[in-house]
Amino acid sequence: MGIPQEKLELRPLGKTGLKLSCVGFGASPLGNVFGPVSQTDAIAAVREAFRLGINFFDTSPYYGGTLSEKMLGITLKALGVPRNEYIVSTKCGRYIDGFDFSAERVTKSIDESLARLQLDYVDILQCHDIEFGSLDQIVNETIPALKKLKEAGKIRFIGITGLPLGIFTYVLDRVPPGTVDVILSYCHYSINDSTLEDLLPYLKSKGVGVISASPLAMGLLTENGPPEWHPASPELKSTCQAAAAYCKEKGKNISKLAMQYSLSNKNISSVLVGMNSVKQVEDNVGAATELAHFGKDQQTLSEVEAILQPVKNQTWPSGIQQS
Numbered sequence: 001m002g003i004p005q006e007k008l009e010l011r012p013l014g015k016t017g018l019k020l021s022c023v024g025f026g027a028s029p030l031g032n033v034f035g036p037v038s039q040t041d042a043i044a045a046v047r048e049a050f051r052l053g054i055n056f057f058d059t060s061p062y063y064g065g066t067l068s069e070k071m072l073g074i075t076l077k078a079l080g081v082p083r084n085e086y087i088v089s090t091k092c093g094r095y096i097d098g099f100d101f102s103a104e105r106v107t108k109s110i111d112e113s114l115a116r117l118q119l120d121y122v123d124i125l126q127c128h129d130i131e132f133g134s135l136d137q138i139v140n141e142t143i144p145a146l147k148k149l150k151e152a153g154k155i156r157f158i159g160i161t162g163l164p165l166g167i168f169t170y171v172l173d174r175v176p177p178g179t180v181d182v183i184l185s186y187c188h189y190s191i192n193d194s195t196l197e198d199l200l201p202y203l204k205s206k207g208v209g210v211i212s213a214s215p216l217a218m219g220l221l222t223e224n225g226p227p228e229w230h231p232a233s234p235e236l237k238s239t240c241q242a243a244a245a246y247c248k249e250k251g252k253n254i255s256k257l258a259m260q261y262s263l264s265n266k267n268i269s270s271v272l273v274g275m276n277s278v279k280q281v282e283d284n285v286g287a288a289t290e291l292a293h294f295g296k297d298q299q300t301l302s303e304v305e306a307i308l309q310p311v312k313n314q315t316w317p318s319g320i321q322q323s
């Protein structure tokens with residue numbers, strides 16, 4: 001398209017001092033969560049991401065039952081770049097065999113993650129999907145355990161993740177300022193659901209960095225559609241597929257539109273998108289570069305928003321509480 005090749009925009013992450021690429025590499029697909037991925041393809045995708053300026057890589061022991069962490073470790077090692085040139089986040093408390101946010105488990109978990117990732121430390125360790133645990137345990141036991149890991153130099157910053165937005169205010173209102181550095185929200189800043197927006201001023205007032213994951217709504221906003229396990233209602237799935245088909249008919253791409261929608265809000269430090277191929281990396285970085293030069297495709301966006309209006313902000317239940 002004749003767009004100049006330049007490094008991706010970096011954005012500050014709350015008060016951490018970290019600067020994250022505005023497009024982040026979600027490594028759950030490297031755990032075969034969206035279908036099988038070969039080691040060769042994984043290495044090529046991560047290499048291309050780094051080449052195009054992506055410096056932020058997110059994984060979890062849960063993704064693919066530790067496979068994503070192992071694959072990310074192998075790929076980062078294959079890159080052979082200095083450790084301070086990339087930022088890695090992983091998670092604790094959610095595993096293939098269930099949830100355990102106890103101090104003992106998360107303390108053991110980081111050592112296992114570091115071994116799989118072949119790293120001495122991770123930049124961010126996040127309590128994974130805390131709505132499935134006791135939020136009071138997160139406040140009183142898990143986060144204090146993570147503070148000890150910070151002091152031990154195994155992690156640099158502490159985060160929490162999950163779907164219902166109320167979990168973030170619950171925890172942040174109960175921990176001393178500066179304890180939780182980052183929140184990771186998902187599926188709440190996409191064209192079909194933008195409810196995270198209302199929380200951004202609060203998060204800013206708390207000095208917390210914001211990562212917004214799943215800009216493609218975990219596959220809803222793609223031409224191929226979501227995986228089998230996707231928790232959306234049949235109505236939400238079919239309406240998103242109608243929007244994708246509408247874009248395709250117009251010669252547009254719903255995923256590009258969705259990336260640009262999420263990237264437009266600069267209070268979000270990084271838009272974390274799951275990728276498993278060189279092509280997806282190039283398309284998503286290309287969406288960011290094009291946005292920086294030409295702005296959003298407002299006309300197509302308005303048309304797609306009209307199609308999605310009947311399901312706007314529709315979500316699904318997650319966890320054992322909806323606080």
Ligand code: NAD
Pocket residue numbers: 025026027028029034058059128129161162163184186213214215216217218219222223255256272273274275276280283284
């Ligand atoms: P996503 O919305 O990023 O969608 C990923 C899907 O879209 C995959 O099938 C991917 O192959 C495909 N895709 C990517 N780019 C595409 C393009 N340009 N065109 C067409 N298809 C494309 O959903 P996600 O992967 O679930 O979320 C991103 C990342 O955020 C995850 O990998 C994970 O690291 C993180 N995340 C964390 C949590 C949590 O902590 N609870 C939850 C969800 C996601």
